[in-house]
Amino acid sequence: MKDCSDERCREVATDIRRRCIRMTFKGKSGHLGSMLSMAELTSVLYMRTLRVDPANPAWPERDRFILSKGHAGAAVFAALAIRGFFPPERMERYYLDDGMSGHISHHVPGVELSTGSLGHGLPVATGMALAAKMDGKKHRVFCLMSDGDCNEGSTWEAIMFAAQHHLDNLTVIVDYNRVQALGKMEDICEMEPFTDKLTMFGWETRTIDGHSIPQITETLAEVPLASGKPSWILARTVKGKGVRRLENTVASHYGNCFASEAEMEAGIREVEGNKS
Secondary structure (H helix, E strand, O other), X not given: OOOOOHHHHHHHHHHHHHHHHHHHHHHOOOOHHHHHHOHHXXXXXXXXXXXXXXXXXXXOOOOEEEEOOHHHHHHHHHHHHHHOOOOHHHHHHEOOOOOEOOOOOOOOOOOOOOOOOOOOHHHHHHHHHHHHHHXXXXXXXXXXXXXXXXXXXXXXXXXXXXXXXXXXXXXXEEEEXXXXXXXXXXXXXXXXXXXXXXXXXXXXXXXXXXXXHHHHHHHHHOOOXXXXXXXXXXXXXXXXXXXXXXXXXXXXXXXXXXXOHHHHHHHHHHHHOOOO
């Protein structure tokens, strides 16, 4: 869907936020702040970048996408529903018994891997990229991570491995909202200077505005950013983007962020009026 306009991508990002607010309110739980921060990234990936086929989710030539921050899975569920991988009605049972799981699940059409504990996504994505290289396959592997993911030792093992094996078919996007489950990044495990570290480890890096549709699109269109190197895109985002009282708050990370249906509807009106 490379002909998808900027305006359509913005509409999809708003729709992702709208659906995530409804899902987490009805399910009485979820990681809404983490979902809202990645809406533009998810929109561009599914509307412009990923080579996928909703009618054939197991298409062998598809690009592989791994959501390492699996707690924000509802944002990917929303994008998959918008693309037609499954009926939107399925999302009505998000976080409910016999419904869609709170974390990303491979039981949902279009999802490659179930993730939850941080630090699992990049090692698996790296293995997928290596296997594709060894088999002479042309598909690409994308991994969307949180900054919390980057605190994990398994992540850094994969970072070293991917660079050593010149996996230029691998692209990492970090949803860099700098707020984690228990506090702000600078109070838990500061990563700065972040991209300098990745450059020293042998990756090609870019830093972008993770809410700018044009910047996201342009950067993803350039991958691999350098021949023979994996690509690392640091996307600066706002936790809870679109709902002012949730923005940059630890409270938005987990739980039901709206006390009533009226409050939830007000949140939806706010995201609809604040398109990036």
